[in-house]
Amino acid sequence: MAMILVVDDEPLQRDILTRILSDAGYEAHAADSGEEALEMARAMNPDVILTDLKMKRINGIELMERLKSENGFSMPAIIIMTAFGSVSSAVEAMKKGAFDYISKPLEKEMVLLTVKRAVNMVDILKKNRELQSVLYNKFGIEGIVGGSRWVKDVINLVKKVNDSPVTVLVLGESGTGKELVARAIHYSGTRSTKPFTAINCASIPESLLESELFGYEPGAFTGAGARRTGLFEASNGGTVFLDEIGDLPPSIQSKILRVLQEKELRRLGGRETIKVDVKIIAATNKDLEKEIKNGRFREDLYYRLRIVTIELPPLRERKEDIPALVGYFLEKYNKEFGRRIKRVNESVLRAFADYHWPGNVRQLEAVVERAVLICDTDTITPGDIKGELKSGKGGSGIDIEIPEEGIVLEELEQELLRKAMAKAGGVASRAAKLLGMSYKTFWYRWEKLSVQNPSPNKEEVP
Template identity: 45%
Template structure:
């Protein structure tokens, strides 16, 4: 069936004719002769569309509409009305009706109206599903990592999500700055509004102003129509300015004014346009150093950096590598239609020893490649790139188990030993470097068998 339709009309000829025409088109129809019958039908079953006459005995079409909106909010209602009651039909639209049709009915027009409404309804449901998937993917509870460094990031994301303050996310390329920005947006009261990301380093310099602030038709060669900049386009939501340090110095003063005043003047326009958009910026550069060297305005830096979230490089959260690796394994098993059961201990040891200059992004790419090329049930050292394979010769990590929790314990033991060596056995200093309490360090040493 194309869809389910409830028809409510006290005129037998209209009710019966609509039923015949719609069922011939493949719709599943239920017909009732008054408003009370329609309300009873709504209680018993769900419908895609209700077609109801405006004036009926017992309960009117407006009564049916209001009941449907309250008890079956996904159902769309079409009002049938005569010319003399168009004003009432318009009131019905204001109350929430999807459409109205004038008598006498033109069945071809009715079919077109129904088809258009169902297409819009299906699109809305798809968008709702995609929004739910995006919210699930970018919810900060699903960011991978259990290290103390990442737990600090989670706390910061939770604290700033409900605020309106500008946020600056810093960290090396590949550490997941956009993921954190999306998590902030997803957990805020702006989550149902747009999230627009713009890579400031990827826009030609002569188009940066247009992309950020918008332009009017004819304002420059190629401006064939009016265009909103990202701040206006994301009104009510969030703008993510990635690689913000790449914005040309001569435009930084304009960006500062826009952030301060919350209004923009599109290129070629004399009118200011207000917006309500949260701003999250990100950079892999040391902005304080950029300010000192004259490459970035200090007033813009302080305006953007109300709250800073610094993402740790992978070398500072190596205990997260097994978690990340298994997460990406599952992800690419699904995407590439493979069925690898896990990662063997030698391969995990190599990944734990390798220096991930490309950060989490490089690790993900390595796992994707390995899943694609692997011929066995488990990912092995032979499935890894040559550079990562070399790390398997390191004696730093000798994995005797393929189990995830045991692999993490091997790293944890090695890392504590390494830090204690650096501090000449000073446990208080080692605890400070590890970001844990000395009592926690003592418990971990005892549990893992770490000696002085």
């Protein structure tokens, strides 16, 4: 329910107005002077103030100016009531930022209509502010944390490209912040009020990807009922983030090229050419030049995409960013979980600095998140990150399921050896390398645990 503050030094006028507004469903309060109105406004934070212009000491316009100097942007909307015929003071009020004015004698309908418009505007402003702060906090340039030269370069580049239609290619290992950077470009630039659409080219089957991106006309293929607009069309004026572009099928590559060059597309099964204005940001952790050599990626598309390239180095190459990131995630998860953890102790920070972070910033974030959850003092200590920083250079990519209980180490080792062997295509020397063992040790363990036998009896293992 919107709150309205009525300010008038005439008791009768005040009473009539508050009654009209209460009857209309507003929470109405009254003040008999500018001074009282100031105090009440500070205490109650009304949505709209309906004030008489002529009052002793603080008049309507002064009231408005005082509030403005105190509140800045989150101001109530002010409606000024003026005597009939005093147009010049009404104009002055409007110039100084009043929402509107109504002249006396007041007409009930006019009052209600003006108040309603004011309430609607305040509502929209409020929602907009909330939205802006959500967007800004999460996705703006503010969200890119770190003081290393790398991060500074990235931020400078983001600022350079966010207002231009130029295509951007973001490169980096998994978890280095490619999507974060794409969002920062969009939400800090001129397109921020238009849609940002992210699509992962690797996770959608080719046939579906095409119709997702370009849309289709009825009957374009079996099952294509009504017309459907694609993501490019739906994101008109905004940004499309093509994640994992290295996995884009060749048939779609040429269509994307057309969107980039001609700024137009055709829906599947459609004849009509549709103009689209979208900024494309592409990301990949693949080596596109290698993909070109292998004939999997169009060279002309590559040159179009890489006009501006932003490279995000792995976290292990910019460890000086770790303290700032840890602080940022600490705050983030304190808020999220309602915790009050103040710091991370020295030896944890040292462990972080020594670690090679195969999962980059995403992994660091997950480690801090978990630590915030399980920490039961105000300082994160080594116990809170126990088992999180797995050793091994870069990770083997071999996943092993750990059973809930009754776990026998030999069984796990067997499985690990078997999986490594499978991954290495049966080449023992390669399997040994995957596990960071010498060839000799590998064979020794293999024989010892008689891995060849798919389900060896525990008793048989010496």
